[in-house]
Amino acid sequence: MILPQNFYSKPTVRVARALLGQVLVHETPQGTAAGRIVEVEAYLPKKDPGCHASRGKTARNSPMFGPAGFAYVYFCYGNHYLFNVVTEKEDVPGAVLIRALEPVEGLELMAQRRGKFLPDDLGLTNGPGKLVQALGIERAHNQKALFKKPLYLRPGQRKEKIGVTTRIGLTEGADLPLRFFLTDNDYLSVRPGKARPSMAMRKKMKARAVKV
DNA sequence: AGCAAGATTAGC
DNA sequence: CTAATCTTGCTA
Structure with a gap:
């Protein structure tokens, strides 16, 4: 069972919430790795200054303007790839960032890809850059279809409440309240209430302080 | 051409 | 707490 393309061609927030509990699967020659989605963030076509597409179409964000159900993979902070699912109709730029997974299949393989981590380690997939590495997702997956193998979503179960x-x-x-997660899940990237100002924010504050 | 910023992570 | 690390997009 693979989620069809029309699962994604809806308003971004609705897709984001629907993604929680579904299982992201990647089949490779080394084996199959899969994880249940427990945390996502929505990036909206309109009134969202945090979205890459908020200042128009560029070479990097062009996948967001394409049809729904494709991957938007981009490089961040010099070290990490982040994995998004494109939503909305063609020419309407929306996407959902996958931020954390609960491993369900191929734990040994994920641990191997993550280096020193053990198969039962929470650090395996509890962050957007970490899960990309654990599943073996690369730059080459940018703009690849997610409604067919080898990288796709399988229907899963969700019984937990959704937190925002x-x-x-x-x-x-x-x-904007656009981060959605399964409450009390062990694999969340940031435990509720423990968020610290990010490096990006601190950098900005510093730059602002220098200017003044 | 050059430079600053960034949807993060791991290590000290 | 801070370095690592490099692509992108704008010209600070």
């Missing part, structure tokens, strides 16, 4: 907070690590649009 502001998004992590942004300097623009940081006040």
Whole structure:
């Protein structure tokens, strides 16, 4: 069972909430790795200064303007790839960032890809850059279809309540409540109430202080 | 051309 | 707490 393309071609917030509990699967020659989605963030087409597409189409964010159900993978902070699912109709730029997974299959493989981590380690997939590494997602997956193998979503179960907070690590649009997660899940990237100002935000404060 | 910023992570 | 690390997009 694979979620069809029309699962994604809806308003971004609705897709974001629907993604919680679904299982992200990546089949590779080394084996299959899969994890249940426990945390996401929505990036909206309109009135969202935190969205890459908020200042128009560029070479980097063009996948967000394409049809729904494709991957938007981009490089961040010089070290990490982040994985998004494109939403909305074509030419309407929306996406959902996958921020944390609960491992369900291929734990040994994920641990191997993550280096020193053990298969039962929470650090395996509890962050947007970490889960990309654990599943073996790379730059080459940018703009790949997610409604067919080898990288796809399988229907899963959700019985937990959905929690909502502001998004992590942004300097623009940081006040919008667009981060959705399964309450009390062990694999959340930031434990509720423990969020610290991100490096991006601190950098900005510093730059502002120098100017004044 | 050059530079600053960034949807993060791991290590001291 | 801070360095690492490099692509992108704008010209601070």
